[in-house]
Amino acid sequence: MKNSLLILSLCLLSVSGFAREFGGSGIGGGYVFSMVNWCDDAIILLNESKSEAVEKSYVLKDESGALRTYYNGLLMAAELSSQGETSVQNSLTLRSVARGIRFAQILGVPQILSTERELNSRALEIASFNRFLDWYYSYIEVVANVVDKNYYIPYSYYRSRPELNEKFSTKVLEEKFIDVTVQLLKDYAQNFLGLRSQGDAYYPKIDSRIFLMGLSFFTGEASKDLQDSLFSEVYSCQSKKLASLSRRVNSYSSVRSSAIDDPRKISGFALELYSIIDQINSKSCLR
DSSP: OOOHHHHHHHHHHHHHHHHHHHOTTSOOOSOHHHHHHHHHHHHHHHHHHHHHHHIIIIISOOHHHHHHHHHHHHHHHHHHHTTSOHHHHTOHHHHHHHHHHHHHHHHTHHHHHHOHHHHHHOHHHHHHHHHHHHHHHHHHHHIIIIIIIIIIHHHHHHTTOGGGOGGGOHHHHHHHHHHHHHHHHHHHHHHHEEEOTTSSOEEESSOHHHHHHHHHHHHHHHHHHHHHSTTTTTTHHHHHHHHHHHHHHHHHHTOOSGGGGOHHHHHHHHHHHHHHHHHHHTTOOOO
16 A cells, blocks of 8 residues: 555545645546545445444454554545546545545554554544544545535536536535535534533543544635635634634643633634534624
8 A cells, every 4th residue: 555645635625636726625627437436435445444433343342453554544535536537636525525534544543553552542542533433434434425416526527617506616626625515514513512410511422632622623625625616705703713712722622631621611602613513604793
């Protein structure tokens, strides 16, 4: 298998290169049939990896083996994309795979998997990694089936003749791109935040530091997505708010103490996130 950093670099370079050439988020364009084949093959590969990882985690009680399978599944899906045409390189599915790899690397997954000592000393974190990756695999499948197959592939077909079908215009594709960006933020909060029995505070369902690192990463990425979209002016305020939230969460999660479990702070971040999501959906921003 190719070096994971090289694979990720190729993924991200291909996406950013298209964005520079055509403007907007960079999704769309290329050869339809290559995209269909890669999308199907990538989802089959990821589903097989997920099934294997779930068995290792829940049946064999091998959390480190499950983590290795989840991470390698993302790497293999990215490597598979190097065999595709432009349509594959510019798909939202591949962008999601690349982001999953990058976040895993930020979490230090390759380093954890490299030594037995790390695997033995970070068992609780590894279980949280696996829970996150299990969720993220499902998100990638939604992106592939709902966005790329339903909108990106038809858009690639109609792109040269927009008069044939306005349903698959660049504007529509960009709107779906933003919908998926917002949905990821909502799903992340709904899957990994719980509400205390008193109903007065949120708490992370996974390791607090991992949750906060994920919140910082995905709000930062969502901010960039809004900036890069064709509707960047409409979402300028919301993009800045997401970027600010990302920086503050990152700063807070860097504190190496039990303070990161402060329910008031986590609840504040959660409520702020939900408020920004509402402002994106309503295309209005409370300054």
